[in-house]
Amino acid sequence: MSIITQLIHSIPVDPQTGAIAVPIYQTSTFVQDAPGVNKGYDYARSNNPTRETAEKIIAGLEGGAGASAFASGLAAIDAVIKLLKSGDEIIAVDDIYGGAFRLFDKVYKKFGITVNYVDTTDVSTIFHAITPATRLIWLETPTNPTLKISDIEAVAKLAKAHNILLCVDNTFASPILQQPLELGADLVVHSATKYLGGHSDLIAGVVISKTEQLAQEIKFYQNASGAVLSPFDSFLLIRGIETLPLRIRVHNDNAQRLAEFLEQHPLVDKVYYPGLKSHPGHELAKRQSKGFGGIISFTLKEDTTAAATTFVTSTKYFKLAESLGGIKSLVAHPAAMTHKSIPDEKRRAAGVSDSLIRLSVGLEETGDLLEDLRQAFDKLAVQQAAHAATASAASN
Structure with a gap:
């Protein structure tokens, strides 16, 4: 059965x-x-x-x-x-x-x-x-x-x-x-x-x-x-x-596609998702689990709270909120939200950097979620370019 x-x-x-x-x-x-x-x-x-x-x-x-x-x-x-x-x-x-x-x-x-x-x-x-x-x-x-x-x-x-x-x-x-x-x-x-x-x-x-x-x-x-x-x-x-097995199947499929996209994005430094071969626990996860789940975390090349804040406030379908695991996609900035009770030194030592972003991938169409991430990265790129131009003008 x-x-x-x-x-x-x-x-x-x-x-x-x-x-x-x-x-x-x-x-x-x-x-x-x-x-x-x-x-x-x-x-x-x-x-x-x-x-x-x-x-x-x-x-x-x-x-x-x-x-x-x-x-x-x-x-x-x-x-x-x-x-x-x-x-x-x-x-x-x-x-x-x-x-x-x-x-x-x-x-x-x-x-x-x-x-x-x-x-x-x-x-x-x-x-x-x-x-x-x-x-x-x-x-x-x-x-x-x-x-x-x-x-x-x-x-x-x-x-x-x-x-x-x-x-x-x-x-x-x-x-x-x-x-x-x-x-x-x-x-x-x-x-x-x-x-x-x-x-x-x-x-x-x-x-x-x-x-x-x-x-x-x-x-x-x-x-x-x-x-x-x-x-x-x-x-x-x-x-x-009652719908848990069906939901998990879609969470997994969506998260795998999004993790692969994030791994190739030029503004992303590192992606944490067990479904990626680059993840150090990939083979172990394959042995002890039947899938890799619907949660993805990643860090930005600009490892600052400001960059992370720009990204998490720019998404449309990924709602900025605590929690995870629901049918609607969520985005969080752990350093300022879920893990703010952990002292900064201990938090960073555990890998929770200032730019770490966590995605709870929901049940929306994969293409819509990918487009949402793309437009958020575009906004981040525009802001970074503006800051660089300002800094360059100031130095001159």
């Missing part, structure tokens, strides 16, 4: 009414037959039929024992870190999502949980960073925003040999392209706001666990902390997932 057919038919028909769409159980509480005797639900924070259905669908997609849905991707990350205690250490990818860095550095650091940021594309670097206090390895692959690729299977073997949990942020790839649990990871997180939801109309996060024990621990923290996904957003998430 294909994954598309499997996904569509994993969404249940309502047994009570026959509704082919999952109902929205917009209720805070449930009537009990007797004290402590209920139909599987007592209070909507603890469980809700709509959210439960979304969790089961996503657990099935990732091949996990269970999933827990949260009110945001950061709430999902927060639940994973709650598995640790004071004195524990995390080894994390150096090119990390800014929100995760802020959570690690500004919240959990003061509780005695420390993070060592390393280049996880080199497994030996992870090995040398392990200490007796290391309890968790945190991977993003591809990373946000420079799209580094880490060997999930190799890191999983290393983690298992040292009795360390491995969590993979699978947001950029989605379960359609990459299956971290099958490659040995213990936990997978998603900002379901992105590709799982797919329409830029909800905020959500999910943690998928490989074992029933981990699933129950995460479920406990979901209930104890209370950052649960609402019934209506659970419904939106299910609706978005």
